[in-house]
Amino acid sequence: MFSFIIAVGENNEMGVNNHLPWHLPKEIGYFRSVTEWHTIIMGRKTFESLPKVLPNRRHIVLTKDKTYKYDHPNVEIVNSLEEVFDKVNLEEENIIIGGAEIFHLFLPYTDRIYLTIVHKTFKADIYFFDLDMDKWIETKKWEAILDDKTNIPHTYYVLDRNKG
Numbered sequence: 001m002f003s004f005i006i007a008v009g010e011n012n013e014m015g016v017n018n019h020l021p022w023h024l025p026k027e028i029g030y031f032r033s034v035t036e037w038h039t040i041i042m043g044r045k046t047f048e049s050l051p052k053v054l055p056n057r058r059h060i061v062l063t064k065d066k067t068y069k070y071d072h073p074n075v076e077i078v079n080s081l082e083e084v085f086d087k088v089n090l091e092e093e094n095i096i097i098g099g100a101e102i103f104h105l106f107l108p109y110t111d112r113i114y115l116t117i118v119h120k121t122f123k124a125d126i127y128f129f130d131l132d133m134d135k136w137i138e139t140k141k142w143e144a145i146l147d148d149k150t151n152i153p154h155t156y157y158v159l160d161r162n163k164g
């Protein structure tokens, strides 16, 4: 199966200048707990926005550039959606981590969304799309516990595809 993990602001903001619009250490910890030991799939721009190759995760990076290379044992470069399907085990949970282009591409094949809503508006140049909530069931929801470092309120949701 495929899942998404995504954090958005109140207006669906998700990126600015190829970075996240916020700094939320607790949300980064949540991202790690969901994605660690899984295959993570991302667009080339999101890959280049990461501070480093993320430990304990197999990275699959999509680019249309057939000459794009990245020499690391946990990074595989692919050129199409079909190539991603060839590489993953669909019995396992494979997690799409963005960005917007790749979320669009995988939406029809995705059964779960780990969605964080950050309760603030941000300057942004990349936005997530509105989900058709008839197609999703909210299976979990909880508020982040705030502290000195992570002091912007945010809510975690798990949405599962409504197959009824």
Ligand SMILES: NC(=O)c1ccc[n+]([C@@H]2O[C@H](COP(=O)([O-])OP(=O)(O)OC[C@H]3O[C@@H](n4cnc5c(N)ncnc54)[C@H](OP(=O)(O)O)[C@@H]3O)[C@@H](O)[C@H]2O)c1
Binding pocket: 005, 006, 007, 008, 013, 014, 015, 016, 017, 018, 019, 020, 042, 043, 044, 045, 046, 047, 049, 062, 063, 064, 065, 078, 079, 080, 081, 097, 098, 099, 100, 101, 102, 103, 105, 126
């Ligand atoms: N808030 C969040 O949860 C979150 C999550 C992830 C990212 N972000 C933010 O989102 C922004 C990046 O998102 P983005 O939408 O601009 O870029 P992206 O989706 O990360 O990457 C886009 C790139 O993916 C490749 N690509 C797209 N469709 C493809 C296809 N069908 N086949 C092969 N390759 C394909 C292309 O690479 P080439 O140009 O190399 O051909 C394209 O330029 C950043 O600001 C990042 O910080 C936010």
